[in-house]
Amino acid sequence: MRSYNLVWFRQDLRISDHSALWHASQNAPCIGLVVLSPQQHLLHDDASIKIDFYLRQLQALKNQLAQLNIPLIIQTVPLWSDIPTAVSQLCTQLSTSHPIQNIYANIELGVNELKRDLQLQQTLNKQGLDLILYHDRTLFPVGSVRNQSMKPYQIFSAFKKYAYQQLSLAIPRCFPSPKPQIAIKLPSEYESTVPNLETWGWAAVPQKQQNLWAVTEQHAQQLLDDFVHQHMQDYQQQRDFPARSGTSRLSAYLNCGVLSIRQCLAAVFASSQGHFHLENIGQQTWLDELLWREFYQHILFDYPKVSQHQPFKDQTAKIVWCNDPAGLAAWQQGQTGIPIVDAGMRQLLHTGWMHNRVRMITAMFLCKNLLIDWRLGEQWFMQHLIDGDLAANNGGWQWCASTGTDAVPYFRIFNPVSQSQKFDPQGDYIRSWLPELAHLDAKHIHEPYAKNPNLKLNYPQPIVDLKQSRLRAIEAFKQL
Numbered sequence: 001m002r003s004y005n006l007v008w009f010r011q012d013l014r015i016s017d018h019s020a021l022w023h024a025s026q027n028a029p030c031i032g033l034v035v036l037s038p039q040q041h042l043l044h045d046d047a048s049i050k051i052d053f054y055l056r057q058l059q060a061l062k063n064q065l066a067q068l069n070i071p072l073i074i075q076t077v078p079l080w081s082d083i084p085t086a087v088s089q090l091c092t093q094l095s096t097s098h099p100i101q102n103i104y105a106n107i108e109l110g111v112n113e114l115k116r117d118l119q120l121q122q123t124l125n126k127q128g129l130d131l132i133l134y135h136d137r138t139l140f141p142v143g144s145v146r147n148q149s150m151k152p153y154q155i156f157s158a159f160k161k162y163a164y165q166q167l168s169l170a171i172p173r174c175f176p177s178p179k180p181q182i183a184i185k186l187p188s189e190y191e192s193t194v195p196n197l198e199t200w201g202w203a204a205v206p207q208k209q210q211n212l213w214a215v216t217e218q219h220a221q222q223l224l225d226d227f228v229h230q231h232m233q234d235y236q237q238q239r240d241f242p243a244r245s246g247t248s249r250l251s252a253y254l255n256c257g258v259l260s261i262r263q264c265l266a267a268v269f270a271s272s273q274g275h276f277h278l279e280n281i282g283q284q285t286w287l288d289e290l291l292w293r294e295f296y297q298h299i300l301f302d303y304p305k306v307s308q309h310q311p312f313k314d315q316t317a318k319i320v321w322c323n324d325p326a327g328l329a330a331w332q333q334g335q336t337g338i339p340i341v342d343a344g345m346r347q348l349l350h351t352g353w354m355h356n357r358v359r360m361i362t363a364m365f366l367c368k369n370l371l372i373d374w375r376l377g378e379q380w381f382m383q384h385l386i387d388g389d390l391a392a393n394n395g396g397w398q399w400c401a402s403t404g405t406d407a408v409p410y411f412r413i414f415n416p417v418s419q420s421q422k423f424d425p426q427g428d429y430i431r432s433w434l435p436e437l438a439h440l441d442a443k444h445i446h447e448p449y450a451k452n453p454n455l456k457l458n459y460p461q462p463i464v465d466l467k468q469s470r471l472r473a474i475e476a477f478k479q480l
Contacts, residue, residue: 004098004184006091007070008033008105012136012257013054013061014217015068017174019134024104025178031098031186032065032072034058035087038200039078040112044390045382049213049352052197052205053386054256057215059194064217069183074192080112084120091129097187102129106136109297110390111304138294139163139172139261142301152302156406159295160288168276171269174262212351213252213386220253221263228267235282242344242355243428248286251387252353254293264290296395299405306394309375311403315480319403321373330463331366332380334433337462339446340420341365343433350433352386357423363400364414369469371476374401402477410477413470420446434459 005024009032012018024030041051062072077086091100103124108117121131135141145153145162153159198204227248231238238246253259268287269275278284300307311317330336334345344358354362359381367374378397382388398404424430427445431438436458437445444451449461 001099002029003101004028005030006033006100006103007031008035008087008103009061010105010108010257011255012106013057014258014260015061015064016177016217017260017263018106019136019175020104020106020132021178022175023132023134025181028101029181029184030070030178031184032070033087033090034072034074035083036074036076036195037078037080037083038076038202040080045379047352047382047384047386047388048197048202049205049209049384049386050388051202052210053213053215053252055194055196056210057256057258060216062194068178068180070181071184071186071190072192073186073190074194076195080116083116084123087120088123088127091124091127098184100129103131105131105133107133107142109137109142109301111307136260138297139265140166140294140298142298145298152298153295154405156292156295159298160291163291163294171265171274171276172262174260174266209352215258217258220250220258223248223250223253224259224264224267228270232268232286233280233282236285237282239285240357240423242358243424243426243432247356249353251389255387255389261290261294293392296391299395300391306398306404307390312398312405313403313407316403318480319476322371324370324372327370327463328372328376330460331362331370331372335460336365336464337449337460338365338416339430339434339437339448340416340424343430346433348381348384352384354385357419359396360400361414361416361419363397365416367397367401368413368473369464369466371469371473374398374403411474413473415466417447417466
């Protein structure tokens with residue numbers, strides 16, 4: 001009887017440049033598997049818009065696999081701790097008609113994910129099966145990047161130097177898509193449909209939000225190509241201005257695995273025939289941003305404490321944060337009286353995304369000016385971001401809070417008004433999200449009550465004094 005390989009798709013919903021799928025298809029016909037765990041998503045604060053995006057892309061993947069004659073089994077297992085038993089039972093049930101050789105998957109880096117895979121590995125080994133894992137989410141295998149002392153890098157500049165050296169030797173190549181295989185007919189009980197959020201009792205994502213984030217690999221590849229050919233050269237000059245289309249907007253596709261990091265790198269160096277040759281500052285700046293993402297993935301693996309609500313810098317655990325529910329709520333809803341902060345928070349609520357410069361401004365305002373625990377902000381972002389990635393989100397928040405690796409010095413605190421004046425000089429970004437201030441001119445929109453405290457606006461007064469709150473934050477950190 002012919003045997004088969006089971007390919008477990010996770011945060012890698014694509015068929016092109018998919019390490020596990022390509023390797024599995026080289027020695028046996030494949031059957032696809034996706035395990036959905038709604039209860040685990042709640043525990044991890046995953047945003048509804050992010051899960052909806054995943055499910056829509058899952059339908060696109062199912063259609064693509066069907067064209068390759070690869071059937072897709074979709075199982076729902078509420079918690080990851082139950083997955084080893086469920087997958088083991090699936091292999092046993094399939095054995096009567098479609099014996100499984102091995103299970104192929106790409107490595108996931110979180111503590112819970114690694115624990116889940118280890119338990120599955122042990123369970124499968126008892127059945128004479130194996131879980132074969134591949135490095136796919138990063139350019140360099142986690143655990144392989146070490147300094148001269150054989151320790152993980154803790155500073156980005158040193159990590160970047162290492163990465164540049166390795167990439168100059170060889171840029172990781174993309175895996176080709178598998179070819180169509182022989183048709184496979186599974187028993188009817190394995191025929192699966194892709195659920196939607198309502199199936200789980202979750203509120204549906206509005207169509208208006210869905211329309212902002214189209215799915216399919218083809219769409220993601222087109223976005224990548226458009227950025228590389230039309231925007232990348234000016235990326236360094238344009239990326240910090242939230243009213244302009246100066247960023248790639250690819251983070252949701254990278255996080256869900258619709259695009260791979262290798263595909264992004266291939267696009268960066270396509271003009272140099274895949275050789276490591278930087279032609280302009282825009283190209284280099286975007287490469288550095290991809291390496292920041294890489295850096296935080298390696299930090300997550302080498303220092304798992306950061307995924308367990310602990311600061312990277314142990315001494316910062318002693319910071320006395322303010323218990324300020326009203327301030328937190330005002331920040332969450334975009335009602336702080338600081339226009340650039342409120343514009344960013346409303347963009348997040350309306351679209352599931354926020355411009356990166358504004359993410360830094362809003363995050364630093366929360367944990368420095370309001371002196372509210374960065375973990376509350378990290379959680380809120382994860383609950384609303386379509387591109388919510390544990391490693392990148394945690395790394396960004398700990399950078400802003402001065403608790404993380406390579407973090408901004410505690411005494412360097414963004415002034416949100418100055419940032420607004422510099423990066424949204426005409427106030428166009430603010431007007432797009434704060435219609436109650438749309439009539440103000442470029443001079444007054446950044447700080448509407450500064451010259452006229454009694455101005456009548458349907459907009460709150462600032463909830464905190466920026467100068468005094470800055471001094472309070474510096475003093476709190478000095479106490480360490």
